[in-house]
Structures are given as structure tokens and as C-alpha cells.
Amino acid sequence: MRNYMPDVTVVGGGPAGSLTARLLAASGRDVVLLEEHNEAGVPTHCAGFVSDDVIQKMGVRPNIYSTICRADVKLPDGRVLEIGRKSPIGFIVDRADLDAKMVDLAAKHGVDVHMGERCTEVTATDAYVTAKTNDGEIKSDLLVGADGQNSTIAASWGNNMAREYLRGFQMDVRHTMDEQDRMILRVGNDIAPGLFAWQLPMGDLTRVGVCVSPNAGTPAEYVKRLLKNIGLADCKVEQSFGGKVPIGGRRTSVNNRVMLIGDAAGQVKPVSAGGLYPIAVAAPILADTVSKAYEMNVFSTAVLALYERGWKRELGKSLDGGMRLRKMYCRMSDRNLCAIAKIFDTPEILGILSNIDIDDPTTVVKPILKQRGVKSRLLGIYLRSLF
Numbered sequence: 001m002r003n004y005m006p007d008v009t010v011v012g013g014g015p016a017g018s019l020t021a022r023l024l025a026a027s028g029r030d031v032v033l034l035e036e037h038n039e040a041g042v043p044t045h046c047a048g049f050v051s052d053d054v055i056q057k058m059g060v061r062p063n064i065y066s067t068i069c070r071a072d073v074k075l076p077d078g079r080v081l082e083i084g085r086k087s088p089i090g091f092i093v094d095r096a097d098l099d100a101k102m103v104d105l106a107a108k109h110g111v112d113v114h115m116g117e118r119c120t121e122v123t124a125t126d127a128y129v130t131a132k133t134n135d136g137e138i139k140s141d142l143l144v145g146a147d148g149q150n151s152t153i154a155a156s157w158g159n160n161m162a163r164e165y166l167r168g169f170q171m172d173v174r175h176t177m178d179e180q181d182r183m184i185l186r187v188g189n190d191i192a193p194g195l196f197a198w199q200l201p202m203g204d205l206t207r208v209g210v211c212v213s214p215n216a217g218t219p220a221e222y223v224k225r226l227l228k229n230i231g232l233a234d235c236k237v238e239q240s241f242g243g244k245v246p247i248g249g250r251r252t253s254v255n256n257r258v259m260l261i262g263d264a265a266g267q268v269k270p271v272s273a274g275g276l277y278p279i280a281v282a283a284p285i286l287a288d289t290v291s292k293a294y295e296m297n298v299f300s301t302a303v304l305a306l307y308e309r310g311w312k313r314e315l316g317k318s319l320d321g322g323m324r325l326r327k328m329y330c331r332m333s334d335r336n337l338c339a340i341a342k343i344f345d346t347p348e349i350l351g352i353l354s355n356i357d358i359d360d361p362t363t364v365v366k367p368i369l370k371q372r373g374v375k376s377r378l379l380g381i382y383l384r385s386l387f
């Protein structure tokens, strides 16, 4: 056992863990960060598509592969919805580089970073919480579970799985897309049942990936088929990776001196599988809650629940709205998807979509529904999908 006791132990050196650890250290807390791998950010399981706001909030400048100003959404019937604007919609960043720089920045803020140390068990008493690791154990006042998609900390509370787990997979192949500011998204039940497929420009590489519903089969097979369909099957594969995407939140994100954040808390946007923006929003709320707990010198679950209420206030509407949209989307046959795309293929709606905020894509819904005749036509398609 170590002979010192930090205020907070953070388990997981991904963006959720390193951002939270840094904010806690900046607010004066003594923080230990445990990351099971020797290197931050690997293995990567992210397309790396983020907004400028997220990059700012993460506090580092990661390597940027491309700046996306346009997106083609391709439908099964061949229709293409072209959206775009002069200012960037988002950036494709190097996730491994982002993660590594965030861990370095946390260390610069005084976080005691333990690479290669895996937390194997968390137990709490009235007086402290203990993280058992492959190198002994660490006692602290509080612990943050930022241990990602397969969070064993969240699972150890029982009946605390995320509402749904999407499955993602992607390959980086040696191929240069003609336009480096345009990404291609594809929808359709043969392409990516339950979400969508992406084709992203990354200089002399192209990233091709899918995210699909949990019962849709192996995502890698969808990617291989897509590569074949778009003529990239013979390109050299530089790397491939995948993972689960826990969406819809969990029953609880606080319990007995422990708080969950990021994938561990299921804080991922259901309509885009984006997890970095929710982390950027939740981490400061978590750090504020910890400051309040220290001010009061009370570390009860009731005090930690301020964090849960706070992040749900900020993100709940978008995550719950996203789950509802997703439920409707999953009912759609290809015919229905094409019918919706036909309705959307007007200058007004393409204009609305072009101004999308990728951090909260659900905000396009209201303005689209306000367009003349759109609500009733969409309702008709939805009702047809029920039978």
C-alpha cells in the first residue's frame, strides 16, 4: 500500500479521465490518474470527428487530418443530400495524439499519472474508497470511474448497464479522397442498420467505418462490404479498430464515493455515437461537485448526486431526445429513409442541415418540422413504419 492518500483517484486515462483529473487538480485537489496501458490513446476506437468547441474544451491542439466543411449523405436509392457551409462543420483529429496530449497536460497540472497501472477492484467504506490495482492499492476520499465502454466499475454496481450498446468498426486505407473537406455518410439497412457509415478524408488515408445496432451482425463485415462497393477493397489497410458505444446513460452515475463519466456513464450521443462533447460538458460539473463536497466536508452519495443532476440538466434533453429519434430511425425501411430524404431535399431544409451543430444534432429537428407540410408528411411515414 502507498503511504499517501490522494483526494481523488481517477481510473482511466482517456479524454474523460484526463480532463476530469486536470480540472480537479486545477481546483486544488491532489489527484492520481490510473491508466492500464503504457501509452495513452491506444488502442484507438474513435473516428476522431469533433467540433472546434470540443477541441477548445479539451485544452490541447491535436494533429488534425482534415477540416470538414461539406457532407454528402447517400441514400440507398442513389439520392445524395449535399450539405455544407464556408465555416468548418468539424475536424477529423488524431485521437491517439489527442489522448496523449491530454494526459501530458493533466500531468503538467500536477496530476500524478500512473501509466500501466490497472484498477482491478473498487471498494468503499464510510471513510474512504480503495482502488486495488496490479501494483497495490490506493485509498482516497473519492474515485472517478472513467474506465470507458466496458466499465467494470459501473458494472460492479449491479443492474447498471447502458441502455444500449452500438457496435462500431473502421479501417484506415491508403487512398486519397478527391476532396479533403468533404465527408461521405451513408445510410440504409444493408449499409449500416441502426446508424450510418462514414468515409472520411485524412490526407493520403481514407477512414471507412460503420456503427450499427447491437443485433445487426459483425460491423467489420459491413465495412469490408462497403470498401468493396466503393472500389477501395484493394487498398492497403493501415489500421483497423472498433468498439462498443454505450448510449442512453446508465441507471446511475454516482454511488458510494464514486462518480462515473464518459463512456463509463453511457454519456454518448445516440444519433451520432459522439462521446467527446458530453465529456467536455460533464467534466467541469463533476469537478464543481467535488469542490462542493470538500467545502462541506461531506462525501455522501446525496452530495455526489449534484453531479448527476447537473450533467442530466445539461445533456439529458439531447441524450433522451436522441434516444427517441433513434428508436424511430431504427423502424425505418430503406424505402422510408428514401422518402424522408426526398422531403429533406429542398434548399430550405438543406440550409438547416448545413448549419447543423454536431455537438447537438437534435437541434435541427424543430426548424425542420416548422417547414410547411413537413410534419404531416413525416408523421405519415412514421405511422406507415409501425405496420
Ligand SMILES: Cc1cc2nc3c(=O)[nH]c(=O)nc-3n(C[C@H](O)[C@H](O)[C@H](O)COP(=O)(O)OP(=O)(O)OC[C@H]3O[C@@H](n4cnc5c(N)ncnc54)[C@H](O)[C@@H]3O)c2cc1C
Pocket: 011, 012, 013, 014, 015, 016, 017, 034, 035, 036, 037, 041, 045, 046, 047, 048, 049, 050, 117, 118, 119, 120, 146, 147, 148, 149, 152, 167, 168, 169, 170, 209, 241, 242, 243, 244, 245, 261, 262, 263, 264, 268, 273, 274, 275, 276, 277, 279
Ligand atoms: C468506432 C467508433 C467511432 C467513434 N467516433 C467518434 C467520433 O468521431 N467523435 C466522438 O466524439 N466520439 C466518437 N466515438 C466515441 C468516443 O470514442 C468515446 O465516447 C470516447 O472515447 C469516450 O472516452 P472515455 O475517456 O470515456 O473512454 P475511453 O476513451 O475508452 O478511455 C477509457 C480509458 O480507461 C482505461 N481503462 C479501462 N479500464 C481500466 C482499468 N480497470 N484501470 C485503468 N485504466 C482502465 C482504458 O485503457 C482507456 O484508456 C466513437 C466510438 C467508436 C467505437
